[in-house]
Amino acid sequence: xxxxxxxxxxxxxxxxxxxxxxxxxxxxxxxxxxxxxxxxxxxxxxxxxxxxxxxxxxxxxxxxxxxxxxxxxxxxxxxxxxxxxxxxxxxxxxxxxxxxxxxxxxxxxxxxxxxxxxxxxxxxxxxxxxxxxxxxxxxxxxxxxxxxxxxxxxxxxxxxxxxxxxxxxxxxxxxxxxxxxxxxxxxxxxxxxxxxxxxxxxxxxxxxxxxxxxxxxxxxxxxxxxxxxxxxxxxxxxxxxxxxxxxxxxxxxxxxxxxxxxxxxxxxxxxxxxxxxxxxxxxxxxxxxxxxxxxxxxxxxxxxxxxxxxxxxxxxxxxxxxxxxxxxxxxxxxxxxxxxxxxxxxxxxxxxxxxxxxxxxxxxxxxxxxxxxxxxxxxxxxxxxxxxxxxxxxxxxxxxxxxxxxxxxxxxxxxxxxxxxxxxxxxxxxxxxxxxxxxxxxxxxxxxxxxxxxxxxxxxxxxxxxxxxxxxxxxxxxxxxxxxxxxxxxxxxxxxxxxxxxxxxxxxxxxxxxxxxxxxxxxxxxxxxxxxxxxxxxxxxxxxxxxxxxxxxxxxxxxxxxxxxxxxxxxxxxxxxxxxxxxxx
DNA sequence: GCCGTTTTCGGCCCGACTGTTTTCAGTCG
Numbered sequence: 001x002x003x004x005x006x007x008x009x010x011x012x013x014x015x016x017x018x019x020x021x022x023x024x025x026x027x028x029x030x031x032x033x034x035x036x037x038x039x040x041x042x043x044x045x046x047x048x049x050x051x052x053x054x055x056x057x058x059x060x061x062x063x064x065x066x067x068x069x070x071x072x073x074x075x076x077x078x079x080x081x082x083x084x085x086x087x088x089x090x091x092x093x094x095x096x097x098x099x100x101x102x103x104x105x106x107x108x109x110x111x112x113x114x115x116x117x118x119x120x121x122x123x124x125x126x127x128x129x130x131x132x133x134x135x136x137x138x139x140x141x142x143x144x145x146x147x148x149x150x151x152x153x154x155x156x157x158x159x160x161x162x163x164x165x166x167x168x169x170x171x172x173x174x175x176x177x178x179x180x181x182x183x184x185x186x187x188x189x190x191x192x193x194x195x196x197x198x199x200x201x202x203x204x205x206x207x208x209x210x211x212x213x214x215x216x217x218x219x220x221x222x223x224x225x226x227x228x229x230x231x232x233x234x235x236x237x238x239x240x241x242x243x244x245x246x247x248x249x250x251x252x253x254x255x256x257x258x259x260x261x262x263x264x265x266x267x268x269x270x271x272x273x274x275x276x277x278x279x280x281x282x283x284x285x286x287x288x289x290x291x292x293x294x295x296x297x298x299x300x301x302x303x304x305x306x307x308x309x310x311x312x313x314x315x316x317x318x319x320x321x322x323x324x325x326x327x328x329x330x331x332x333x334x335x336x337x338x339x340x341x342x343x344x345x346x347x348x349x350x351x352x353x354x355x356x357x358x359x360x361x362x363x364x365x366x367x368x369x370x371x372x373x374x375x376x377x378x379x380x381x382x383x384x385x386x387x388x389x390x391x392x393x394x395x396x397x398x399x400x401x402x403x404x405x406x407x408x409x410x411x412x413x414x415x416x417x418x419x420x421x422x423x424x425x426x427x428x429x430x431x432x433x434x435x436x437x438x439x440x441x442x443x444x445x446x447x448x449x450x451x452x453x454x455x456x457x458x459x460x461x462x463x464x465x466x467x468x469x470x471x472x473x474x475x476x477x478x479x480x481x482x483x484x485x486x487x488x489x490x491x492x493x494x495x496x497x498x499x500x501x502x503x504x505x506x507x508x509x510x511x512x513x514x515x516x517x518x519x520x521x522x523x524x525x526x527x528x529x530x531x532x533x534x535x536x537x538x539x540x541x542x543x544x545x546x547x548x549x550x551x552x553x554x555x556x557x558x559x560x561x562x563x564x565x566x567x568x569x570x571x572x573x574x575x576x577x578x579x580x581x582x583x584x585x
Numbered sequence: 586g587c588c589g590t591t592t593t594c595g596g597c598c599c600g601a602c603t604g605t606t607t608t609c610a611g612t613c614g
Contacts, residue, residue: 039597043586074587112603114612147611151604199614212614243601245613255614257601275598275614282598287590293599 015461016085018058022048024090025077030105031096033115046072049276053331055530056499059085071330101128111159111237112152120145134160158235162251169207170252171488173518173555176201179211182230182254189226191219193261198271203325204558206488206521210253214271216261227256263295265310270294276330277323284318284334292318326561331529345561350573351553353382356427356450356481356513356541361406362387363395365546368406368422369413374547376420382576384425384448385410386481386541391429391437392454398426400442407445421576423447427481432456434470436477443476448583450513450541452481453494461495468496472504478583479511479539482522490519498527502534509585511539511571516556517549528563537582539571 029044050072067078107118121127199212217223220241228236237245244256259267285292296308307313320337327333358364375383388397410424425448428436484493515522540556567573
């Protein structure tokens with residue numbers, strides 16, 4: 001739904017975000033689909049996806065007159081974007097909305113109901129909302145429609161229940177362990193030859209809709225039956241030799257695909273996606289007179305096999321460098337792979353220390369020693385303890401005296417612990433004017449100062465940007481913590497001119513954090529890529545409040561990889577000596 | 586509505602699974 005409360009800018013224009021524009025085009029697509037219009041919905045969806053993936057404000061692109069340079073945006077959609085920016089809404093969407101009951105779009109959210117069924121429910125039974133549909137199901141009125149029986153009523157009823165219980169997409173960090181548990185059980189089955197997570201979870205997207213698992217097996221039926229009877233499975237949606245689908249607790253859907261071992265690479269490529277990436281690859285295959293699908297890459301005439309066993313072979317055959325899954329979002333990676341211009345992504349084992357760790361000195365669950373020993377076990381060479389400052393009372397922030405006491409404890413521990421160094425840091429609050437809430441005499445003596453915004457979220461974009469710039473220009477601040485303040489699916493980022501922030505950070509040599517906590521992932525992948533163009537140095541921190549959180553480092557690396565970052569872009573890939581040297585300059 | 590090294594017109598990914606209808610339409614990914 002389009003928001004009604006558009007923020008006003010100083011010039012009196014309406015402030016439209018990329019998200020707003022994408023939402024409008026998604027609704028256009030839905031409504032056109034309901035009307036049975038062909039192809040246009042795909043065009044709008046493609047534009048919506050492209051706009052979502054932009055690393056720049058669409059208003060800026062529009063001002064430069066470069067809207068049509070966006071892949072999937074042509075004359076008509078560019079004109080519509082301009083209208084949205086100028087008027088704050090799209091008359092063409094309003095027209096479409098008036099043509100059919102508003103509830104039909106909701107009906108399509110129910111599993112098993114697509115545009116055709118939604119239309120028929122409306123025209124044949126007068127059902128235009130989920131509530132009405134529920135009543136109709138209970139009264140067994142659905143089976144009056146041709147092609148509907150008791151089974152379809154049951155499915156729709158279950159679909160309604162699932163929709164009601166459904167919250168949001170799942171956070172990668174919380175779902176990956178569950179997915180890996182299923183993966184491990186499949187790996188233990190005697191008929192399973194290969195198994196790999198696919199889909200958005202393999203691409204390490206920040207949120208996951210459902211889990212895709214790919215298996216190569218010599219007895220597909222046995223593997224499907226095994227999968228559908230796993231203890232975690234609450235409901236089986238479908239079960240077949242090539243594809244099965246189940247629901248786990250919390251309404252997490254897991255899809256299993258079973259393929260022949262020889263075609264595993266083609267299937268893995270296909271089921272890893274993204275959709276946009278695959279379409280791009282397929283077009284590339286078509287240009288060569290070939291065909292790419294989940295069974296392999298074929299020369300069209302005679303179905304001659306070109307590649308299928310390993311993903312690498314498929315990319316190579318299409319004259320592309322291998323594209324890591326994290327980059328497969330159709331954000332220019334195919335062009336870069338063709339030109340030999342892909343980045344050498346930072347590796348998952350490249351980070352040498354955690355830059356953002358909490359302890360019992362503020363709101364963490366463990367002592368400094370416990371956190372340090374746990375980090376050491378994970379292979380960290382150093383950690384920076386960054387407990388909250390006094391300004392954050394809810395987190396038992398530290399007063400000046402306690403900060404000094406903590407410093408003594410860290411000095412003692414460093415004498416006592418081998419193979420890991422503890423740096424004494426702090427997470428200070430940035431006040432409304434952009435100043436840290438800790439005296440400079442204290443900050444001066446610390447090894448590492450993270451500064452974050454924890455209050456005053458509702459300032460205007462101009463105020464917030466200036467506030468951040470002031471913080472960046474403060475001599476004692478080393479890193480801006482969770483720079484945009486977003487909480488995935490819970491809280492929008494602060495209103496910030498990120499380009500201005502990045503420019504300031506690069507000039508002042510201040511780190512921007514990738515906060516690796518699963519609900520933050522802040523900076524985001526898109527912001528990382530943008531930051532890199534400004535030459536911003538990035539630091540990865542877990543924001544761990546528990547030893548169990550130290551493993552989140554991998555999710556921070558995943559964001560960096562999705563943001564096209566290389567090892568050199570991340571400060572804490574350096575050794576302790578390298579880190580200290582950078583901090584001194 | 587977008588797009589272009591077979592193109593400015595005529596394509597647009599396509600295969601698996603389900604329910605119900607006995608041959609396939611609808612949905613999904």
